[in-house]
Structure formats: structure tokens, C-alpha cells
Amino acid sequence: MRLSSIAVLLVAFASCKPRNEAGAITAGAAEKVYVAPGKYDEFYNFVSGGFNGQVAVYGIPSGRLLKIIPVFSVMPENGYGYSEETKPMLETSHGSLPWDDQHHLELSQKDGTPDGRWLFANANNTPRVARINLATFKTEEIIELPNSAGNHSSPFCTENTEYVVAGTRFSVPIGDKQDVPIADYKKSFNGTISFIKIDSSNGRMSLAFQLLTPAINFDLSHAGKGKSHDWFFFSCYNVEQAHTLLEVNASQRDKDFIMAVNWKKAEEYIKNNKGVLKNSRYAHNVYNETTHSATSTIESKVLTLDPTQLKDFVYFIPCPKSPHGCDIDPTGEYIVGSGKLAALIPVFSFDKLMAAIEKKDFDGDYQGIPVVKYESALYGEVQKPGLGPLHTEFDGKGNAYTSFFVSSEVVKWNIKDLKVLDRKPTFYSVGHLCIPGGDTKHPFGKYLIAYNKITKDRYLPTGPELAQSAQLYDISGDKMELLLDFPTVGEPHYAQALPADLIKNNSVKYFKIEENKHPFVTKGEKEAKVVREGNKVHVYITAIRSHFTPDNIEGVRVGDEVYFHVTNLEQDWDIPHGFAVKGAANAEILIMPGETCTLKWVPDAEGVFPIYCTDFCSALHQEMQGYVRVSKAGANTPLKYGTNLPDSAVAKN
């Protein structure tokens, strides 16, 4: 198809409003999403933040925003990326980065079912995978992926969270020679798939190995289930290997691929020393819940496997028109490819794929990797489902639900007979969708949430930029029923949802002060102090309703580096204290009960600078304040500190 005709088609459909808008809502919809004051939602819904770099948590069915978890972007609201403790989380081989583009999420699983322990998140811009602890809702670990660009087909995991994978969206030159002409794409560029090993006892990630692939683009992926447990499937586009005007040049071929990888066999190759160790630089950042501090380490080696040299573990399956979604049904038998420009949905059979591989029923190879014949792996095609299928999830009752960007709808179809059963419009241009547990062995069903790319007239106008829009559907009956619109933050891509019971009872309410091993902790007001080391001033300061100890400090000089190590002494749920300093080129810090957090301040002028609590904590929160006196550089104002005793505390320098 020519550029002009593709563009006309896409624009025409994107701007076309679905019909039956008015009749879409039934009278009972409000009741189904109403969560009475003081009651809890039934499901947690974790939604990627896209270009805000964070993860948002909503309650379903109410659509209420419960939390924004900072992951790949700084968050001045709570000091993530600004406090000394969290700065290492954003370190990379390129130095500290304040932002990323967060696209996809996957919950950790046991036997193919979410276990409520961790949530994995990908960074698309500077390739990284993060692990969020679902007891604390904090980002606990971030690993960078070398030899990668555009970490898009990530962070999907195997049935028992043995591995989290990450495939490159952009192929790039890797290895020793990276300064090459862009026109040498076919010769000098590579894709990679990273396999990140997860330690089942504590979730710790390590880069086990990377698969070198031809220079194509990987979009999404999913692990096999049950009978297909040993396999991972990746959707690929730009098999044309274009490096310019991909809109046209990567849409030339009728079919791209789904790549099937036998990761068990890859493990064997690694065990038998078939991996090649390559030099690479990547950061590995870990947050320790006991010291309440992160560390960043630069790693230097990665094992690689080359499937053109090591046979029989990587295969391509032809799949129409730049596939996006690559989704495996709960039984592990059906592999659904969703071609962004296709007008049908191909469904592949795992059994047929295995038989074809066994019989070497190939259509030649693509750059040294066998291509299984389309018909040999195909179970069947869903005919006329809609235009532009993107992503499919399952309800566990034999039905599949596919989002259609171009025709702006969600379509329900039967996995066995491939018949379309129902379709409902989305407002507008749905991207991903989510059913609680909908990509696992045991979907929880009940609801479907559509994450739409275009909002237009759904909410009160707010200038040129509108909030993104999600829509909730009841899928418990034969026909889908639209219940609710709710705005989302950033741009939602992939999402996950699970029953609240799998998380809420394990939620940490506060950190025990006696277990706090922060090197600058102050476990009681009597231990509060100010220590000068050269031009560094360490303030060991405590916060408890409604005062800081000490709250008067003198003897700080212009040009000093002042570190306020604030320990929140509270031992009660939901009593954080905030801490801010006038004129600090920094954000506030928000200190959870029992935690220690450090704000660095380099005073730039003489004067007396207020400090205060920023999080309303008690009736006398407004009184929770203090002063720091700053003298000129080289002044000999004695170091003093105290609370209500300005003259009793003695300098210790």
C-alpha cells in the first residue's frame, strides 16, 4: 500500500466516531461501578504511565486513582530521584536520567497466576526493567539492558517468574564498532532479546543472557503456558529492515513474523557453555528496605547466544501486517497475532507449530533462522473482526477480546470456532485493553478496561491537552456493557489487574524504627545532632507530631553541603512527614513512618532559612517548623543546634 492511501485510511478511521453512542449506557451502569464511601474496590488496576515514566494504580470498578508509583521519572512530590537515598535508582550507563517512557507492566506469577508479589515495568527510551514491591508499592530495583534500544516487547514473564524478557524495538549497532553509517543497517545492526533471571526468594534480577537476532523490530511478547511453558513468543515488524520512513518502508510485505523461542533449550546452551561473553556497560540499581537507601553498580559483561550458530531453538512464524499483540490463551495452545494494519486475526496452534518444526515444514529461512510455513502453524483466522487489531486478552470462559485501534472498538470472539460474538465501540481509538488476569492461565474475568489513545469530547475541555481516557466494560454476560469513563495520568499502554485480596493484606503500614539500618538514622530525639566534616554538615534530625529535633541550627556557612537526614519517628499508618528548605535547588522529601530520608542543600546566601513539614500531619502541623542560620563563607559562627534550648547544645566541630 502506498503512503498516501495508508495515511488516508488511518486518518479517516481515527476521526470517525463510533455509532450508537447515546444508547451505549444502561440504567444499571452507575450501580455497578459505585463503591460506597469507606468501601474498597474489588480489583487493583496497575496502569503504565507512558511518557510520564511512572505507574498508576486505580481501583476497579470505581476507576478511582489510588496512587502514582514513581519508577523511571523523578517525582518532586515525594522526593523520588531528589533524595540522596533514591538518586542511585535513576543511574544508567549514560549517567543519571530524570525521565523515561514507561509502556508495559506484568505481575509476577506462580503457576501461571498472579501471586501479588511484584510488578515489573519497562522503560522504552533508555532500556531498563524495574521491579516494584507490592508490599510497599515502591520501586525496589532497576536493571539497565545493554545492546538494546527501545525496550518495547517487555517486561513479560514466564509462568513461575523464572525470567522476565525484554526485546528491542529499535535495532542498533552493537559490539565494538558502533559509529557506522545508518545506511549500513542491514549489515551492521542487530536486535536483541534479554532474559532477566528472577530470584524467587527476593525478586532480585540479573541479566542471564541475550539472544542476538536479525535487525528487525520487536513489538510485544508473551510466554507460553501449560503445554507451551518452555516457549516465548515475540511479535516482529519491519522485517523489511527499513531505516527510514518506516511508515511506508516497513509496511511493504504482506507478512512479518512472530518469533518463537524455546527458552529451556537456550538455558541448556548456556549450561553447556555455548554462550559468548561480551563486554557491555549497564547499571543495576537496588533499593534496600532496611537501610532505606539505593545503591547503583555498573556491570560489565553479558552472555550472548547466536541462533544462527546454535540451532533448533528459534523459529519465525509468518504473521500478517506488522503485528503488535502476541497473546497466548489460558490453555497455552492458541497464539493470537494482531497485525496493526490487518483486517483479520490469525490464530496459531502450538501443537501444529510443534508438528511443523518436527517435520521441518519450513518456508526457507530468514537470515539463518527457519521460517515455519504459515498454513502449517495456523489454527484459523477470525474473519472480518474489525480493522487494526492490537491486543487480545481472555476471560477464562473460552472467549477472547481484541482491541481495534482503527475501527475503534472492542470485539469478543470465541477461541474455538473463531466466530465474532459481540462488539462495542470505544471512545476513541483503543490501544491496549486489560481483563483482570486476562493474560494468565486463570483469568479472573468480570471486567474489561479499554485504554484509549484519543479523548476528544469525553471530558470538560482543558485546553489543547486532555487527560487520556479509560473505559470500563462489564463482561460477565453474553454481551459487553459499557459502565464508566475514567481519566488516567500520562499515557496508558499495557495494564494489569488482580483481585484486591492478593495484595491488600500484605501491605506494609509503616517501617519498624528498630529495624532501620540507615547509616544516618536518629532513633530518638536524644540522639539528634549536627556534625560538621569539612564543608559537609550532617544534620541528624527527627520528625514526630508536631516538631523537628533539632529545630534551631546555627553555624552553617555559605558553600557548605548540608545533608538533612530526617528520621520519621512515627510508628503509625499513614503518618508521613514532609521536609523542605527555603531556596533549596531540590524537591521536598516525604518520609514514611520509621524511615530516614536525606535532603541535600547547598545554601547560596547568608540569612535565616525556615524548614517546615509539608505534609499536613496534625492540628499543629502548621507549627512544625524551624530555622537554620547561614553565615558567610569562612565565618566563625559556632555550630549550635537544639529544640527550645538554643544555648545548651554545643558545637562538635
Ligand SMILES: [Cu+2]
Ligand atoms: Cu508533620
